[in-house]
Amino acid sequence: MKFIKKITLIAILALLFIGCTKAPITGRSQLIMMNPQEEMKLGYASAKQILSKEKISTDRKKNAMVKRVGQKIAKVTEREYKTNFKWEFFVIENAKQANAFCLPGGKVFVYTGLFKYVANDDELAAVIGHEIGHALARHGAERMSRGQLAQASGQVLNAVMIGQGSPQNTAMVMQAFGVGTQLGVMLPHSRDQELEADHIGIVLAAKAGYRASAALTFWDKFAKSGETPPEYLSTHPAPKNRIIKIREIIKKKRLR
Numbered sequence: 001m002k003f004i005k006k007i008t009l010i011a012i013l014a015l016l017f018i019g020c021t022k023a024p025i026t027g028r029s030q031l032i033m034m035n036p037q038e039e040m041k042l043g044y045a046s047a048k049q050i051l052s053k054e055k056i057s058t059d060r061k062k063n064a065m066v067k068r069v070g071q072k073i074a075k076v077t078e079r080e081y082k083t084n085f086k087w088e089f090f091v092i093e094n095a096k097q098a099n100a101f102c103l104p105g106g107k108v109f110v111y112t113g114l115f116k117y118v119a120n121d122d123e124l125a126a127v128i129g130h131e132i133g134h135a136l137a138r139h140g141a142e143r144m145s146r147g148q149l150a151q152a153s154g155q156v157l158n159a160v161m162i163g164q165g166s167p168q169n170t171a172m173v174m175q176a177f178g179v180g181t182q183l184g185v186m187l188p189h190s191r192d193q194e195l196e197a198d199h200i201g202i203v204l205a206a207k208a209g210y211r212a213s214a215a216l217t218f219w220d221k222f223a224k225s226g227e228t229p230p231e232y233l234s235t236h237p238a239p240k241n242r243i244i245k246i247r248e249i250i251k252k253k254r255l256r
């Protein structure tokens with residue numbers, strides 16, 4: 001009898017912990033009702049969609065810069081977190097979009113419009129680190145577990161995974177991953193997720209050999225311009241508040 005009670009207790013505890021994970025680096029508790037493999041498949045399907053609709057930039061300098069910086073941060077991420085992502089880096093030709101994102105599975109997109117705010121590799125590392133931070137902390141899957149897609153059946157998500165989802169469901173997945181521009185209305189990340197991506201991004205960029213303080217100069221440009229690019233459109237962390245938080249992390253972790 002005692003044994004059965006014990007087994008029941010273990011089963012209840014196991015059920016409670018299903019879907020409970022911790023975000024890397026910050027250790028924040030997360031509720032994610034999707035496994036990483038499914039999430040990556042959705043990421044790859046979304047990447048295909050983007051590549052079928054957007055124009056890849058032929059600018060050699062920008063392409064080289066994104067690959068150089070991206071691959072260094074990806075290497076650190078892979079070494080420390082073993083994500084098994086199939087990393088690839090793309091520059092999208094669109095001067096009006098100061099945007100960037102990384103999908104689960106490691107497909108990273110940077111829009112040419114972002115370069116007016118990026119002066120050097122260190123600042124680009126702040127951006128790419130932030131985007132990889134979202135993917136590493138599985139913010140997209142976390143959003144899907146909270147939002148309308150939480151009720152979606154496996155069939156619905158499967159259709160999206162193989163590129164045969166309805167436009168509406170496909171758009172919802174893309175929104176959860178933070179994909180904006182012409183592919184649909186951008187849904188900003190929550191304040192917590194934005195600050196967490198900043199935190200993770202700074203640490204990854206620093207480990208890859210970049211100056212963490214470049215995140216400060218990057219954000220300072222937005223604070224001065226009054227403009228906020230779509231991926232960072234979350235109304236809560238205004239550039240100024242963001243800078244304060246980033247400064248705290250740099251100080252606490254003794255980064256340069």
Ligand SMILES: [Zn+2]
Nearest residue numbers: 189194197231
């Ligand atoms: Zn973000």
